[in-house]
Amino acid sequence: MTEARTQSAFRDAGLSALIALGLFAPLIGLVTENGDNGLTLRARPIAVAVVVVLVFAGRLLMLTRAPGPPVPRKPATNEALRRAGQAVAPALLVFALVLPLGGSRYYVDLATLVLTYIMLGWGLNVVVGLAGLLDLGYVAFYAVGAYSYALLAENFGLGFWTCLPLAGILAAFAGILLGFPVLRLRGDYLAIVTLAFGEIIRVVLINWVSFTHGPNGITGIPRPTLFGLAFSMDGGEGTFAGFFNLEPETIQRVTFLYYVILALALLTNWFTLRLRRTPLGRAWEALREDETACRSLGIDVTVTKLTAFGIGAMFGGFAGAFFATRQAFISPESFTFIESATVLAIVVLGGLGSQLGVALAAIVMVGGLELLRSFLSFLAEQMGSELFAGIANELPLYRMLVFGLALVVVMVLRPRGMVSSRAPTILMEAR
Template identity: 60%
Template sequence: MSAAPQSRIQSALKDAGLAALVTLALACIMVGMKTETVPGGLALKTEWPLVATMVAVVFAGRLLMGLFIWQGNNAIADATKSLMPKTDTLTKIGTLIGPALLVFAVTLPFYGNRYAIDLGILVLTYIMLGWGLNIVVGLAGLLDLGYVAFYAVGAYSYALLAQYFDLSFWICLPLAGILAAFWGIILGFPVLRLRGDYLAIVTLAFGEIIRVVLLNWYEFTGGPDGISRIPRPSFFGLEFTRKNGFADFFGLDYSSLHRVIFLFYLILALALLTNFITMRLRRLPIGRAWEALREDEIACRSLGINTTNTKLTAFSLGAMFGGFAGAFFATRQGFISPESFTFIESAIILAIVVLGGLGSQLGVVIASIFMIGGFEVFRELEELRMLVFGLLMVVIMVWKPRGLVSSRQPSVYLKEKKAVSGDLVAEGEG
């Protein structure tokens, strides 16, 4: 064995040992020793076999990662690369997966139970949020860690407008989007000159400011008690009640599932509207300006593009879709509080966008299904659910560092230059 590979193996073993040591230190405190209530007080419960398993898994995983990075041209790397479809193949697969997922979503209420429909509503809500944040992060390249603030503004806008002015959902929905877009512009102005980590810190602070205001402005927002009895949407004026409602009007037997199915199709329509508007905007000059801003802001300015307006439109439009989703969340839950809009929500939405692939609409859908559905699949693991789920996310990001759907078709294609015939050249000379 030559000196270079041997040193690389030693380095991988060292990194794996260090990672295992850190895991041991954290796991001993967080997993290994727990207190449980027993008659007469508290007792200490230990989980040392579980700690040993976690340390072994981290050591083996880190060692394999180190060796995998070193052996970039070996059979394992080649086999992994062979599993990754090419760009043309991904495009063909996307043209089939997209319609298939749409058909599945439209037909789900016909054969799914209450649990499946509720889970579908949750997944569609995060898909809509992911598409909204994809405008800011994926298209414009502006890292936003406080996107949940616009989600909260939309929810509270609908709840407060319905409570104080007795307005219907269909009137409050566009107003919630407009108010969220307004706050997106307010956020956009202070961060016009910021990029990278500084932009992330400011957006994170903005999200926390909104949450703290909602938590402490008790007279207006209800503070930690939240807002309850939020009105439900109606179907063209028909309420989902037992008497003189939706069921009686159409001659159906009353079922509480009718309202759930209506909410499912409502969020599906809102999500499809978000996707349609986003795809149309990408083909317009503003969409091309977003992509130019993402690639190189200095070059974008040199082309005469107004970067101020470009950033503000990205923030405002992304915030508007977040406000729409927030209004739907409020009417679906019937109760909202600041605890529903913590930083973890922004992290989940950003993870959906990054995991799916920056700028990829289909990738957001797949990542939302994977992440939100993954929480339910691993629900039986209880406390280990987040650990297993996080481990799977790490594996995916190592395997596909640019996201599940990393390839992205350009918004505009340059046409081929047509050859000028000799006759035309002769006429021009003459």
């Protein structure tokens, strides 16, 4: 590296450090504390120094790493990568199947949550990834599914398995209902209307108190049964534990719920993968690529868009019904915009249209956040020194910051998502 480049790199890094100092001196360097006579201000110079040095070093590293020509991957490496890629999905499936055998309630609960998001991601993937319709209100269908089941169970005493298809159908209707007004809209305009639709559903749920119990939500939603066997704690006749002569335990129900959502998610995946290879699926993808050309080829754009909204919403409804039965309690608070944003982030981060990518992104975004929390707590415990006092106990609070930064880095490095390759839906030399 030349003298001049080193110099300019140092100057640039110094400038970055200066900006960081200006930014973080008030943000991190000053803390207000409740003292004896009101609030007092405490300075934390060391914390600021750590951040500034990190920024300086990071910028220097970025600049001094020579941007040589990109080294082309050897064909052998490519082949190996492709093989490894093919092994990822089966490996994940096997892992998902054996996970509850570990017997840890914490991990099964976490995996259930991750699978719910995977299923939502796969459902939204139909709308956003395949048909290219940006939907910011996907949580509306999740809410419709959840409330459909909760209200049907409350008012008519129907069970989970009866209500599951009904919840899907009702959510699909909601999807088609949303589809009609937005048929003529594209891109940003479409996104805004879907965003509003998500809010409308939530506001209706809050205010229609006589029907939905408003902000109080619905409690005592029945749990699903295994062919009529309930998972109750009394262990009597007609319960799971009673039938198999087992000691009734909560973990049995948790594990059962886990397998229910796993089956639902796999069904979603299978259906979507098959759908992609049908004329309807290809029409969706064509619609995403060029709507005008679609029309010139005689494709009814209206119907095609409505089916995408309807089928995407149906999967959201299934996931919603599952959410209701798992929580046994739902309220409008569970269906805020942040849920839509999380699911959309999962789809975009995973790679639009890629089933495997969505699964990986959901694992990273939902599971990864949990793991980051425990990691940061662990790190904080290790920092016993007086030097870090005041930072250590706050470290877990920074998990969102770290996480957001990680997402930005992933999207900068892989703008088209984690899995950006697209498999053709049909080949010339068949089979």
